[in-house]
Amino acid sequence: MTAANSLNKIIYADNVATTKIDDDALALMTDLQKNFFANPSTTYRLSRPLKKILRESREKIAACINAEPKEIIFTSGGTESDNWAIKSAVLAHLNECPNYNHFRH
Numbered sequence: 701m702t703a704a705n706s707l708n709k710i711i712y713a714d715n716v717a718t719t720k721i722d723d724d725a726l727a728l729m730t731d732l733q734k735n736f737f738a739n740p741s742t743t744y745r746l747s748r749p750l751k752k753i754l755r756e757s758r759e760k761i762a763a764c765i766n767a768e769p770k771e772i773i774f775t776s777g778g779t780e781s782d783n784w785a786i787k788s789a790v791l792a793h794l795n796e797c798p799n800y801n802h803f804r805h
Contacts, residue, residue, distance in 0.1 A: 712720070721729075732753070740750035758769040775781045 732750075736750050736753065738744070738746035738750055740747050740754050754774070755769070758772040761767075761772050762769045773784065775784060
């Protein structure tokens with residue numbers, strides 16, 4: 701039995717650690733990494749297609765969750781995402797804290 705076949709016969713319940721990537725997502729990611737390797741945050745011509753792809757991705761994701769594209773933030777991983785979520789929650793409620801100026805640093 702190959703590793704791939706054995707994965708089809710089990711129920712994997714530890715998706716916190718890792719999750720099997722969707723075949724379509726993997727194909728798209730592979731294509732993007734092979735053909736679009738510029739930094740989308742730069743101003744040179746090579747980055748323009750990536751900026752468009754990121755903009756369209758934000759729009760699609762936002763539409764799925766009834767959000768604005770500017771609310772979609774891509775992070776490098778789970779820890780960064782957790783930190784953004786915690787910091788955002790804290791900052792949103794600072795005015796409710798009697799000593800909130802202490803937390804603004």
